[in-house]
Amino acid sequence: MRVQLIESDPGREDGAVAIVVAVSLIVLLGLAAFAVDFGLAYSNKRQVQTSADAAALAAAGTLADESVSCVGVAEGDPPAALDPSRPLATLMTEAETAGTNLTDENHYFADYVPASMEFTCEGGAINVSWTNESVSDVSLGSVLGGDEIEVNRSAVAALDVPPGVASGLRPFPFCSKYLPQNFDPSFSSYPSKVYRVEGPNTKGNDPKPEDPADDVVKGDPGCPKPGGNWYHANCPETANNGVPQLQEAIMEGCKGAVKEVDRTAYSAGPPVNGVELIAAGCPPNDPPDLAVPDDCLKADPGNFNPSLAEKWEEVMQAREPIPIPVFCGTPPCGTPGVVMDGGGNTVEYPVYRIMNVQICGYFFGKGDKKSGQITDGLCAESNMPSGATDPFGRTLPYTVKDPKDTNQTNYFLVVYTSAQTAPVFGDSTCTIGDVSCDGGLRRTILVE
Numbered sequence: 001m002r003v004q005l006i007e008s009d010p011g012r013e014d015g016a017v018a019i020v021v022a023v024s025l026i027v028l029l030g031l032a033a034f035a036v037d038f039g040l041a042y043s044n045k046r047q048v049q050t051s052a053d054a055a056a057l058a059a060a061g062t063l064a065d066e067s068v069s070c071v072g073v074a075e076g077d078p079p080a081a082l083d084p085s086r087p088l089a090t091l092m093t094e095a096e097t098a099g100t101n102l103t104d105e106n107h108y109f110a111d112y113v114p115a116s117m118e119f120t121c122e123g124g125a126i127n128v129s130w131t132n133e134s135v136s137d138v139s140l141g142s143v144l145g146g147d148e149i150e151v152n153r154s155a156v157a158a159l160d161v162p163p164g165v166a167s168g169l170r171p172f173p174f175c176s177k178y179l180p181q182n183f184d185p186s187f188s189s190y191p192s193k194v195y196r197v198e199g200p201n202t203k204g205n206d207p208k209p210e211d212p213a214d215d216v217v218k219g220d221p222g223c224p225k226p227g228g229n230w231y232h233a234n235c236p237e238t239a240n241n242g243v244p245q246l247q248e249a250i251m252e253g254c255k256g257a258v259k260e261v262d263r264t265a266y267s268a269g270p271p272v273n274g275v276e277l278i279a280a281g282c283p284p285n286d287p288p289d290l291a292v293p294d295d296c297l298k299a300d301p302g303n304f305n306p307s308l309a310e311k312w313e314e315v316m317q318a319r320e321p322i323p324i325p326v327f328c329g330t331p332p333c334g335t336p337g338v339v340m341d342g343g344g345n346t347v348e349y350p351v352y353r354i355m356n357v358q359i360c361g362y363f364f365g366k367g368d369k370k371s372g373q374i375t376d377g378l379c380a381e382s383n384m385p386s387g388a389t390d391p392f393g394r395t396l397p398y399t400v401k402d403p404k405d406t407n408q409t410n411y412f413l414v415v416y417t418s419a420q421t422a423p424v425f426g427d428s429t430c431t432i433g434d435v436s437c438d439g440g441l442r443r444t445i446l447v448e
Contacts, residue, residue, distance in 0.1 A: 048132050049153040055099035056130035056157035057444055059117060062095045063126060063159050064442040067189060069433030070121040092119060099130055124431035125160035127447070155446060161430040162443035168253030170322050171233040171241065171297060173349050174357075175223035175329040180416060182331045183391050192416040194360050194384045196398050198223070199231065199410035222330035224338040226299070226347045233297040233325070233349055243305050250311040258325060259293035261350045262429065272352075274328050274337030281350030282339055297325060299347045309362065309370030316359040316372055319379075321417040326353035361413030363400045369407065371400040378415045 066086060073088070096117050118129040131154040178197040180187035187193075232241045235249055236256030261281035282296035315322060327349040328337030339348035361373035375381055381397045390396055398413050428443075 044134065045151050045153065048134050048151050049155070051103045052130050052132040052153045052155040053157075053446055054102040055132065056128050056155040057446065058102040059095035059099035059130060060126070060128040060157040060159040060444045062098045063091060063128075064444065066091060068126065070124055070126055070431050071433060073119050073121045073126050088119075092117070095119075095128065099128075103132055122158070124428055124434075125158040126432055127156055127158050129154065129156045154448070156448035157444055158447045159432065159442055159444050160428040161432055162428060167255065167257045168323060169235075169258045169354065170253055170324055171235050171246075171249050171299075173231040173233055173297065173325045173327045174355070175231075176326050176332060176352055177222045177329045179326065179353065179355070184385070186385075190416055190418045191358075191378055194379055194398060194413055194415055196390065196392075196394060197412045197414055199412075224327075224329065224336045224340060226338075226340055231299070231327070231347075231349075233299040233347075236294040236297075241299060243307060246305070246308055247311050250308060250315060253323070257293035258297070258351055258354065259295050260354055261295045261352060272328060272333045272337070274333040274335040274350075277328055277333070277337035277350040277352060278339055278348075281337075282348040295351050297349045297351060299349065306364070306370055309364055309372070312359065312362050313372045316362065316374060319358065319374070319377060321356040321358050324355050324357050325349065325351045326355055328352035356417045357412075357414040358417055359412060359414055361398065361400045363405050363409060363411055365405060365407040365409040369405065371405075373400045373413065378417070379413070383415070 068091065099117060116131045116133075120127045120129065131152065134151045135149065174197050176182060178195060180192045180195060184193070184195075232246060234241050235245070235254035236258060237254065238245050241249075261277050280295075286296065330336065333352075337350050337352055339350075340346070358378055360375075360379035361371070363369070363371040373379075384397045385391075387396060390398075395402065400413070432442075
């Protein structure tokens, strides 16, 4: 049998190949378009998150210098803003403007929906929640349907009172009895008025210090009295507080970091128990560890060397705040938060508070009765308590030239400018607006 083979016409297959190629190109083009558009959407998503983070921090930051209450934010006006001229509505408007401006600076999208913002009180902090809503345009991908991709991102910034940590601290503790919130009913915010802070051996509560017959108290009731005539302490990095070490500490402060004792053990409310402070900050056999901030200052107090007055004069003339540790006396501690040996020569101070103060004057009665005073700026006489005497019965206005000052008198004139804090990691132990622990400084951190 003869079989005849018929050769097909090559031209007839060209059309089929062209169709397959065309369909494949459309699919590949669509996939490429999706890859490009979703890549842009992912990039936009990161930019939206960056702008939301920046906006939340900026909005929270506008409250840093305001007199606000966390409880007030939770309950609404009027208690939210402690300053009547700055109501919550005004603060929220300014915060939203700051956040929007930061969003605009970090936003590069064709279509933009204004953000939403909310204030809440969480764990003693003011939380600012910020949401940025945007769309990412679809360009090449529109050939397969759809013209935009929604991109929504949120951030939460917290404004709180950071835990106190300080380097540069001057190791000359004050007694908490002389914190303004513990004795001055008119105190409401920092910077404070000029106050007189007594040292040991001073008849600080004696209403008639010029009358020897009235000298029923030597020292200061409510403030534990160590040996010597000032509350000298050791810096964390030093084992003693000799004159050279104290001179350097007055001018430069401690190099090792110091922090306040954890308040959570007694956060239920007053009266603060000094025993709890000692247990938290100065437990027995607690070896020094310079790798972490110290919350217990050790000391072997001695008499005040007159040469130290020259250094305090320099600090005073600089007119700059310095950080000072505060130990807990009465008030607010129901029992003093100080550990002393039987003779009062070896002392341990759990650091109850860290305060910034500006030195306005000093008097050290030992030896040559060294003294100095400035009366300008925050230290002006107009910034002293009004009246003939202060709450402790001491003559106003304060002057270090007072003839009642004797060789048993030691004190500073100071303005409390704020609580000393630094941006550190760790949970806050103070509610914003609580004057017993809120010194006015703030920390803004992203929490979500």
